[in-house]
Amino acid sequence: MTGSEDSPAFRLAYVPGVIPAKWVRIWNERRTDVPLTLLQVSAAEAVGLLLGGDADAGLVRLPVDRSVLSAIPLYTETTVVVVPKDHVVAAVDEVTAEDLADDIVLHPLDDTLAWERLPGRPAIERPATTEDAVDLVAAGIGVLVVPQSLARLHHRKDLTYRPVTDAPESRIALSWPENRTTDLVEDFIGIVRGRTVNSSRGRREEPEAQQPKTKKRPGTEGAARKPAAGRSAGRGGGAGKGGAAGRGTRQGKPRRK
Template sequence: MRLWLVPGVTPDRWLKVWAQRLPDDPLDVVRGGSREAVAAVLAGDVDAAVVRLTPVDPTTGDRLDAPAPPGLATTTPSTRDGWAVVPLWTEDTVVVVPKEHVLTVVDQVDAADLADEPLVVPADDALGWLPPGHDADVTQAPDVATAVALVASEVGVLVLPAALARAHRDESTTVRPVPDAPGSPLALVWRVDAEHPHAQELVGILRGRTSASSRGTATPDPEPRPARKATPPPARGRRTPTGRPSPAARTGKGRPRSR
């Protein structure tokens, strides 16, 4: 099976579990953006993809008007328009600022605090979001790596999902969470008319299910070995099965006799 992953997604644990459950069907990983992922699924180059969906406004729960991958439903994730869309999780949003920036004095940043900050926006922007009332300069960058380098050069600040910030760490920058910014929802998608035989197994692995609870036919997960019970030492002063005091009782110190 071939699986497309967007940047920031780490599949190490998934690959390990997949190899245990489906050793005869290796899981090959391809990396790239969400738009390219959808095109690859449509062309049959990959069987499924983990993509970023349109962000959700944290105050209203509504999806924003940011452009979504072509051909992919932008409403509540479900099976529609020929796609199977399985929600996975929503990544928190952070802001990357220069190391000596004034915003580094706080533990977290409000979206309103970014209204006057110059922004750096990569061409592969995962959020498509501007802070409310933003009226400062916006600098375009070809990709996230270049955007982080521009932040390090104090051109502006960068708002993006936390996983992407971790993947592009720079010692000259600092990261702060933005709790009231929209998160980045991720989903596993594939074409309903070309569903891989192990698609449901993949869903179970990505959601952390055991093989017993997944709707597939993979090899069951190995059962953990029961822990050995330690034999407690004989208590001091107890009698042996013969009724005689144990050696510990005979050699123990008692109170001195009074004279």
């Protein structure tokens, strides 16, 4: 781990659909000395941004090239199909890919799902973006299968979505260049993993205060401790059955009134 940070702020890239607000809030509470800068990028641009040094870390969609990027998987998204509200799919709780066999299923160029075989019937051409595909769904051209966060991001009042139980899923991960695991990156790793502010990992460690050692005089090893003044060295030590603390009685002469 390198111990220096060249940038005055921690730069965090994130792809569409990811909401980093909770982690940003915790960062701002813990690292008031280092501002966090958010960079929203497309899923296709995220890796290049990290490798080019334009971001310190990123919330990205897997897979990434593990030979050059480190990655910590955070969560897996539900995959849904976006349809018009009057579509037959809107009447059920969930569907399978086979249920979409008669539909035109749009496949945008920025699709984030790793399909082995696309469901439904293909469109004449592929939309450039997921946002364009959502507009085509609203126009009645077809349906769209995407991670749920993207369906929410591009929500429209005339559209709805339902889970597709056997579709590929998209996983979100925190990723950063393997050769640039800085102290600030470690701090952010600690935040996304839920570590407390006092955790020994995920933050710069402070040296523990050294307690002064008491020197022993030669020849005192194993010797009995001398009783404190005013206390009996006998059995019970003043706190036993017959001691002052045992019955609450006073020792010595009573005070004059």
